[in-house]
Amino acid sequence: MGAGSTRERPRSGFVLLEVVVALVLLSIAGLATAGMVHTASRRVARTAEREAGATAAIRLADSLRAHGGAGATGRRKLPWGTLEWGPAGDGRWTVEARGRERPGGPSGGALLIVLELASARSNGGGGR
Helix, strand or coil, X not given: CCCCCCCCCCCCCCCHHHHHHHHXXXXXHHHHHHHHHHHHHHHHHHHHHHHHHHHXXXXXXXXXXXXXXXXXXXXXXXXXXEXXXXXXXXXXXXXXXXXXXXXXXXXXXXXXXXXXXXXXXXXXXXXX
């Protein structure tokens, strides 16, 4: 094998273009994963907010029912949002839970749950 040999050495390693394409693909995959994680964490936070609102509304409704809540009205600001209650007519009252206000969202926050309850007097004194 002299200086005039045309035999090529086996190629080892990657061409610069292959490395650039691989990096672009990895970047796209990383950004997609980060976006999914962000969306999932927002949904988990909203679900926790809904759960807290529903639990607080149910507890308040049980308390109103146990104490005859006729004519009881109120509003309470909590870390997850606002809880409001008051008479709805016909011996009934409502308990409303609203999430925190978010920029660009509905004023008063997103409605989480509304419970409508009959007073103990109007439903025969017991049960739900």
